Amino acid sequence: MSFDLKALLNQTSLVVNSTPSPVEIDENIHARAKNKKTIRVMYGETYDRLGHTFDSLKYYFYVAAVGNLLRKEGVPVEPTILVADVATCRNEPESRHAELMELGKGRANFVREIDETYHLGLNVILMSEYLFTDEFQEQVSRVRKLADVNKEVFNWIEQTVPASKVEIENDKGFAYAFDEVATIINYDLKVGPPREIFYDEPARRIGQAMGLEPLQCVYLHPTFPLAMNRGFFLKDEEVAQYGVTPYKAGSRGLEANRIVLGQTSIESVVELVNNSIVSYKPTMPNPVLDLVVISEMAHQYMNGEVSSIDIRERFFDKTISTDQLKQTAIENVTNYVLNPLDFVIQGEKIYER
Amino acid sequence: MSADKQSIQEIAEADYQEKLRLRNEIESYYEEKRKEIGLDSTKRIIDLLEDPGPFFSRNILFAHKDFNLILDAVDKGQEWAIVSGFNPSGPLHFGHKAMFDILLWLQRTLGAYIYIPITSDETYVVGKANSLRAARYNAYEFAIPSIIALGFDPKLTRIYVTSDYPDLYNAAIYISRFLTTNSVNKVFGLDASENPGALFYMGAVQMAQILLPQLPEFGGPKPTLIPVGIDQHPYITISRNVARRLNFVPPAELIWKFLIGLKGPTKKMSSSIPDSAIYLTDEPEDVKRKIKSAYSGGSPLASMQKERGAVVEIDPMFSLLTFNFLSDDEWAKIHESYAKGALMTGELKKLATEYILDFLSEHRKKREDAKKHIDEFILRTPIKSVLEMDQLSNLVADEKE
Numbered sequence: 001m002s003f004d005l006k007a008l009l010n011q012t013s014l015v016v017n018s019t020p021s022p023v024e025i026d027e028n029i030h031a032r033a034k035n036k037k038t039i040r041v042m043y044g045e046t047y048d049r050l051g052h053t054f055d056s057l058k059y060y061f062y063v064a065a066v067g068n069l070l071r072k073e074g075v076p077v078e079p080t081i082l083v084a085d086v087a088t089c090r091n092e093p094e095s096r097h098a099e100l101m102e103l104g105k106g107r108a109n110f111v112r113e114i115d116e117t118y119h120l121g122l123n124v125i126l127m128s129e130y131l132f133t134d135e136f137q138e139q140v141s142r143v144r145k146l147a148d149v150n151k152e153v154f155n156w157i158e159q160t161v162p163a164s165k166v167e168i169e170n171d172k173g174f175a176y177a178f179d180e181v182a183t184i185i186n187y188d189l190k191v192g193p194p195r196e197i198f199y200d201e202p203a204r205r206i207g208q209a210m211g212l213e214p215l216q217c218v219y220l221h222p223t224f225p226l227a228m229n230r231g232f233f234l235k236d237e238e239v240a241q242y243g244v245t246p247y248k249a250g251s252r253g254l255e256a257n258r259i260v261l262g263q264t265s266i267e268s269v270v271e272l273v274n275n276s277i278v279s280y281k282p283t284m285p286n287p288v289l290d291l292v293v294i295s296e297m298a299h300q301y302m303n304g305e306v307s308s309i310d311i312r313e314r315f316f317d318k319t320i321s322t323d324q325l326k327q328t329a330i331e332n333v334t335n336y337v338l339n340p341l342d343f344v345i346q347g348e349k350i351y352e353r
Numbered sequence: 354m355s356a357d358k359q360s361i362q363e364i365a366e367a368d369y370q371e372k373l374r375l376r377n378e379i380e381s382y383y384e385e386k387r388k389e390i391g392l393d394s395t396k397r398i399i400d401l402l403e404d405p406g407p408f409f410s411r412n413i414l415f416a417h418k419d420f421n422l423i424l425d426a427v428d429k430g431q432e433w434a435i436v437s438g439f440n441p442s443g444p445l446h447f448g449h450k451a452m453f454d455i456l457l458w459l460q461r462t463l464g465a466y467i468y469i470p471i472t473s474d475e476t477y478v479v480g481k482a483n484s485l486r487a488a489r490y491n492a493y494e495f496a497i498p499s500i501i502a503l504g505f506d507p508k509l510t511r512i513y514v515t516s517d518y519p520d521l522y523n524a525a526i527y528i529s530r531f532l533t534t535n536s537v538n539k540v541f542g543l544d545a546s547e548n549p550g551a552l553f554y555m556g557a558v559q560m561a562q563i564l565l566p567q568l569p570e571f572g573g574p575k576p577t578l579i580p581v582g583i584d585q586h587p588y589i590t591i592s593r594n595v596a597r598r599l600n601f602v603p604p605a606e607l608i609w610k611f612l613i614g615l616k617g618p619t620k621k622m623s624s625s626i627p628d629s630a631i632y633l634t635d636e637p638e639d640v641k642r643k644i645k646s647a648y649s650g651g652s653p654l655a656s657m658q659k660e661r662g663a664v665v666e667i668d669p670m671f672s673l674l675t676f677n678f679l680s681d682d683e684w685a686k687i688h689e690s691y692a693k694g695a696l697m698t699g700e701l702k703k704l705a706t707e708y709i710l711d712f713l714s715e716h717r718k719k720r721e722d723a724k725k726h727i728d729e730f731i732l733r734t735p736i737k738s739v740l741e742m743d744q745l746s747n748l749v750a751d752e753k754e
Contacts, residue, residue, distance in 0.1 A: 230401045231425030237397065277428055283400035 003307045005029065005069045009218060013293045013312035014062060016194055018218045019204070025189065025216045032188055032213060033075040041066045043191040044082035044127075044183070045247035047107055049100075054259035054294065054337065055223040055246040060111065061297040062220060063191050064120035065306045071121070079120075082183070083108045084127040090176045091168075101128065110261075117340055118301035131179065140182040146210060147178075156206050157181060160199035181206055185215055194219040195242045221293075222246075224285035225257035227275035233285055240285060259291075259333070261341060266334050273329050278322040280315070288329045289315060295332035302336060365654040372650060372664040375618050379667065383415055383610055386583050392416040392608060398424075406458050408609070411675055411684070414455065416583070419605035422576040427463045433576040434566035435459060436604075438470040438559075441491040441514075442481035445499045446630035447709075448612040448622035451676035453503050455580055455609065465578070466509050468732070470562040471496055473516040478550035481624075485516050497727055499633050502719035511732035515558065520736035524565065525557035527739040531595045532556050540587045563592045567601040569738045574600065580607040582621075612676050617648040618667035631673070633720070637710050644670065644702050644709070650691075651698035662694040663701075670705040678708045 009015060009022035018025060033039055043059040060081055067079030085104025089097045108124050115122040130136050147154040160177045161169045169177060180199065184190055185207035190200065197219065204215040222243025224233075233240040236252075245251035249260045259269055276288050292311050300306055314320055320328070387394065395414050399405040401424065408414045426433035437456055439449065459465045473488035475481075482488040492514045500512065515521055537556035538544065567574045579589050586608065593603035611621035614629030622630045631643055650668030652658040665671045665688055675684060687704070690696040 229425055229428030231421035231423070231428065234397060234401055234421040234424055240397065240400075279403055281400070281403050 003069070004073070005066065007308060008062075008065055008069055008306075011309060013289075013309045014058070014220050016219050016221045018216070019197070019200070020214075020216065025218070028213075028216060029070070029188060030075070033070075038076040038078050039070060039189070040078050040080065040187045041189045041191065042080040042082055042184070042187045044084050046084045046088040047103065048088075048248045048250045049103065050249035050255045051260035051263050052107060052110055053223075053247060053249050054261060054264075054333070055290070057114070057298065057337065058220055058223075058290070058294045059191055059246065060114060060120060060122060061118070061294065061301065062218070064115075064118075064122055064301070065297070066189065066191070067121050068306050078123055080123045080125060080187075081111050081115075082125055082127060083111065086127045086131050087176060087180070090172075091165075104128070114341065118298060119304065120301060127179075127183070136182065139186070140178050142210065143178055143182050143185075143206060146206070150209065153206055153209055156202035159202040162198075185210070185212055188213070188216060190215060190217045192217065192219060193243065193246050194222055195245075221290060222285075223290065224287040225252075225254040226259070226272040226287045226291075227257050228254075228285075229277055230284070243285070261337075266338060269333055269338070270330050273326050273333075276326070278325055280318060280322070282316055288326055291329040291333050292325060295329070295336045298336035298340070299332060302340065361654065362657075365652050365657050369652055369657065369661065369664070372667055376664050376666045379618055383583065387416040387608070390583075390586055392418050392586070392606075393420075395420075395607075402462075404462065406462065407675075407679075407681065407684070408455050408458060410681070412610070413451075413676060414580075414607055414609050416608040417606060418589075419576075419603070420578070420607060422602065422605050423463065423578050426576045431575070432466055432572060433464075433578065434571075435465045435467045435578045435580065436470070436563050436566065437467070437580055438472050438475075438562055439496055439500070440472050440475050440481065441488055441496045442476050443491060443624050444495040444632045444634040446622055446624065446632045447673055447677055448630065450499075450503065450633060451612050452580070452609070453500055453505075454677065457503055457505060459578070459580075460506060460509055464509070466566070467505065467511070468562075468566055469500060469510065469512045470521075470565075471512060471514045472554075472559075472562075473514050474550070474558060475515070475554050477516075478548060478554050489514060489516060493727070495634060497730070498720040498723040499716070501723035501726055501730060502716055505730070507726070507729040510730055512727075512730045513732040515562070518732065520734075521558065521561050521565070523739050524568065524736050525553070525561040528560045528564065528595060528599075529553070529557035531598050532560070532591070536591065540591050559588065560592050560595050563589075563604055564596060564599065564601055565736075567596070567599075568736060570734050570736055574602050576602050577604045578607055579604045580609060582611055583608050613667065613669045613672040615643055615647040615669045617669070622669075622673075631709060633713065633716055635713065637713070640709055640713065641706060644706050647702070649698040649702075651701075655697065658697060659694040662692045663696075663698065665692045668698075668701070670701050674701075674705055674708065678712070 006022060006026040009018060009025055029039055041063055043063045045056060045059070063079045063081060067077050070077040083104050085101050088104060089100050092100060104126055108126050111122070111124045114120070115124065147157050157174055157177050158166060160180060161174065181203045184200070184203050192200070197217070200215060200217045207215050223246040224239070224243050239252060244254055249255045249258050257272065259272065273288055273291065277284070278286060278288050289312060293309055296309050296311060315325055393416065395409055395417055398417065398420055399409050402409065423433055435456055437452065456465070456467055460467055471492040473485060473492050476488035476491070477485045482491065497512055534552065537552060541555040543552055543555065563577070563579060565571060566577050581589060586606065589604060589606045596603045614620040614622045614626060615631070616626065616629045620626060620629055624630060628643060631640055647669050649663070650665055650671065651663040652661065668691070671687070671691060674687065679687065687696065691701055
């Protein structure tokens with residue numbers, strides 16, 4: 001059986017769920033391709049000052065895989081990685097904005113280097129590059145107008161903001177929420193971590209209320225910190241359920257439990273992997289399995305192919321031992337990610353940290 | 354339909370409705386109580402255990418506080434302890450056996466080091482035995498051999514009869530300074546009519562038992578788990594407060610549901626209601642008699658039970674099987690057939706009788722054999738730390754350095 005978009009959407013090693021179902025997304029994408037020029041696929045990320053996480057690669061590789069598979073079918077596609085520099089500055093003091101915007105440029109450049117290294121065919125953009133364009137501001141304005149006259153739409157905008165930040169965002173006129181919604185409703189397929197469902201759902205409704213084609217989303221497995229034991233996951237229910245923010249190294253102050261590209265040494269990777277609890281129980285967070293999945297994707301791109309990854313099934317069928325999984329993670333992360341990206345890092349092409 | 358038949362039908366219907374009411378009441382009782390006292394559900398523990406075993410997966414262990422400390426210790430390969438006492442007012446019954454099975458499961462799967470105080474002093478001061486001699490006799494003749502016979506690992510289990518381990522009382526004297534009579538009376542429901550021994554036992558000796566594994570003689574502060582019934586939660590709260598003042602790790606708790614007594618779902622299996630319990634020392638004839646007259650979740654009308662099934666959740670025999678015997682497959686099968694009316698009460702009682710008699714026959718032999726091994730389990734470590742320090746917490750701090 002050939003590996004196509006439908007198969008990619010059904011990859012249980014990567015995908016935790018989607019809206020709508022994989023079959024419907026596949027049908028809709030192909031139907032839209034017949035009616036319009038280009039299928040737009042995106043993954044967006046903010047960032048912190050602590051560096052570029054290994055976990056972001058999963059999203060770059062997945063978006064690239066959608067792009068590659070659609071291109072193979074002759075479907076015009078624009079797989080985009082959006083570095084949300086302006087969004088990153090939103091809740092930071094103004095005195096730090098210049099520094100963060102610079103970091104954003106560096107981050108975008110680093111993603112381009114990753115794109116080049118693995119031949120991903122990605123389109124990398126900064127939020128600041130389109131946010132102030134007339135075209136985008138018109139889109140924001142359309143959403144605002146709709147929210148002004150339709151209380152339900154305004155409520156949906158409010159729902160995109162975490163409860164703890166509603167008051168702050170209210171004072172700012174929900175600028176971030178409007179920008180966010182106006183950004184994502186333009187895409188045909190959005191890829192992200194499961195937590196993003198909280199703002200994707202309202203955005204989908206808003207898009208529909210504006211007469212746009214409904215937003216479709218694929219959610220990849222949550223990112224869990226390495227070298228944390230079960231006590232941590234029992235105590236922190238939120239991390240156990242949704243994981244940490246994949247693209248922020250310092251999410252929850254757990255940067256020491258993440259692989260940060262260019263910062264985490266191979267020795268540290270070995271230590272992090274060996275100190276992680278790996279279980280055959282599917283309900284247990286398994287960050288080591290994610291390392292194998294991501295590095296296997298890297299391996300495939302190095303070989304110039306995108307195909308099925310069945311490591312999750314094989315592991316839970318117990319055809320791979322927990323020790324083997326750890327060993328594979330260490331070897332593959334080293335051989336297919338840290339070493340290939342080393343020249344990028346050593347060559348100081350990456351953004352300034 | 355004749356008037357008599359109609360009346361039987363009405364009685365059976367009322368009986369069925371009452372059983373449903375009781376089931377709902379009991380089910381909501383545990384959940385409401387858990388939320389009221391701020392304990393966490395064990396549902397997420399199930400997600401984190403490779404094999405959650407029957408007690409978690411059947412929701413017998415339904416609430417906890419700080420169980421994360423135990424998982425932390427297990428994953429780091431650090432020692433952790435369980436303390437679970439037994440009041441030797443008589444032999445063990447199946448409610449006790451279930452409790453010890455839980456401890457055994459925790460020992461086998463998570464490597465618990467278990468301390469089992471046999472509280473002969475409690476038995477005496479609360480009037481459940483007329484002499485310390487009688488309490489001690491129960492301890493050595495019935496309780497300890499039965500506990501050992503269940504299969505505890507002698508390398509990971511220490512049992513002591515409190516009245517035979519006087520060093521414990523020095524620890525209790527020390528700990529008593531961290532408590533007030535008011536707080537003890539409030540938590541244990543004591544008043545001025547109580548004898549001072551009961552006050553000293555409940556307040557100080559019991560705290561000393563709970564905190565004993567954290568004394569320097571036993572390796573110092575460590576995560577300690579106290580599995581208890583929900584009615585004992587206040588005792589753990591008071592011990593957590595004392596532990597904090599001693600720079601010890603506040604004990605974690607794991608709460609179980611009671612095993613339903615043979616007389617019906619509103620009372621747990623208890624030594625204070627002898628016919629509510631089947632003892633591990635009962636003769637086969639007693640077992641059969643008790644089971645025959647036991648309350649049932651089924652209907653007095655066979656036709657109604659076949660049609661609607663039994664209210665399994667309040668059935669003492671099903672509860673006893675659930676807590677004590679069945680594999681997951683057997684449990685699911687029996688639950689389904691009893692709940693759907695394919696299995697009748699008489700058949701369930703027959704099945705339970707077979708399980709119980711088989712177990713008791715085997716247990717009797719193992720208990721006799723266990724008497725030869727008591728010494729391997731008895732805790733005799735002298736407790737000197739409480740005599741040699743100015744302040745216990747300082748000594749613990751010194752030990753850590």
